[in-house]
Amino acid sequence: MTEPRPEPDAQPAQQQTPPxxxxxMQPRPDHGEESYRGSGKLxxxxxxxxxxxxxxxxxxxxxxxxEGADVLISYLSEDDDARDTARLVEEAGRRCVLVRGxxxxxxxxxxxxxxxxEEFGRVDVLVNNAAFQMSRDTLADVPDxxxxxxxxxxxxxxxxxxxxxxEHMGPGGAIINSSSVNSDMPSPTLxxxxxxxxxxxxxxxxxxxxxxxKGIRANSVAPGPVWTPLIPSTMPEDKVASFGExxxxxxxxQPAELAPVYVLLASDEASYVSGARVAVxxxxxxx
Numbered sequence: 001m002t003e004p005r006p007e008p009d010a011q012p013a014q015q016q017t018p019p020x021x022x023x024x025m026q027p028r029p030d031h032g033e034e035s036y037r038g039s040g041k042l043x044x045x046x047x048x049x050x051x052x053x054x055x056x057x058x059x060x061x062x063x064x065x066x067e068g069a070d071v072l073i074s075y076l077s078e079d080d081d082a083r084d085t086a087r088l089v090e091e092a093g094r095r096c097v098l099v100r101g102x103x104x105x106x107x108x109x110x111x112x113x114x115x116x117x118e119e120f121g122r123v124d125v126l127v128n129n130a131a132f133q134m135s136r137d138t139l140a141d142v143p144d145x146x147x148x149x150x151x152x153x154x155x156x157x158x159x160x161x162x163x164x165x166x167e168h169m170g171p172g173g174a175i176i177n178s179s180s181v182n183s184d185m186p187s188p189t190l191x192x193x194x195x196x197x198x199x200x201x202x203x204x205x206x207x208x209x210x211x212x213x214k215g216i217r218a219n220s221v222a223p224g225p226v227w228t229p230l231i232p233s234t235m236p237e238d239k240v241a242s243f244g245e246x247x248x249x250x251x252x253x254q255p256a257e258l259a260p261v262y263v264l265l266a267s268d269e270a271s272y273v274s275g276a277r278v279a280v281x282x283x284x285x286x287x
């Protein structure tokens with residue numbers, strides 16, 4: 001359950017170095033630290049959340065813990081943000097395991113699921129949320145290494161974790177992959193990112209069919225604009241200042257506004273929901 005939150009302030013123009021950190025953001029995003037109230041929807045479950053140090057991942061980690069789940073958080077290098085998320089999980093009375101490293105490195109990605117199994121004995125929920133984007137005006141502006149990194153993280157890591165996790169999931173297992181409104185309405189300046197997000201939606205739909213007979217569900221969430229460190233660290237300042245104005249609601253979402261959707265898809269209450277792509281877009285439709 002969540003309590004009503006005040007209308008968020010518009011964000012001023014600002015810039016960070018990727019991957020970005022919370023302490024430099026103005027205003028600071030709302031991850032549900034004060035507002036999210038659990039009701040036992042995920043009691044006893046063990047979850048993996050990639051990119052769980054900030055943004056959507058942190059909001060999901062807070063909500064999952066307050067719903068009763070232990071959480072492993074995979075993150076790149078934002079140690080202070082990750083430790084703060086772990087504190088919030090532990091204050092909810094749940095365990096939090098932190099795994100630092102670059103998921104674009106296949107060898108590192110292969111360590112995440114085994115670590116969760118070692119710590120929790122199983123994997124009930126996998127949330128593939130870690131991603132990279134960079135705004136580029138032309139394809140000539142996209143370095144080959146940036147293309148390779150974006151594909152390796154957004155698609156390769158997701159594939160690796162899904163492949164490893166399903167071997168440890170039983171009936172009731174849930175995979176939730178973060179896609180994007182860009183999977184359906186691609187931004188021209190986010191061409192590489194948008195391509196990967198369309199791939200995530202497509203791959204998730206295949207997973208739902210592949211593992212239905214094992215009782216494992218797979219769904220994707222398609223967020224619209226969300227105020228996270230990814231935005232000021234990958235977009236020009238002028239676009240940061242107007243970020244979110246293009247949607248019917250006229251503003252970017254706070255990460256806390258995404259978390260209840262992930263909770264539902266992870267819970268046994270969504271036992272017949274698989275193969276879905278859930279739009280959380282502030283009014284923009286997806287097909």
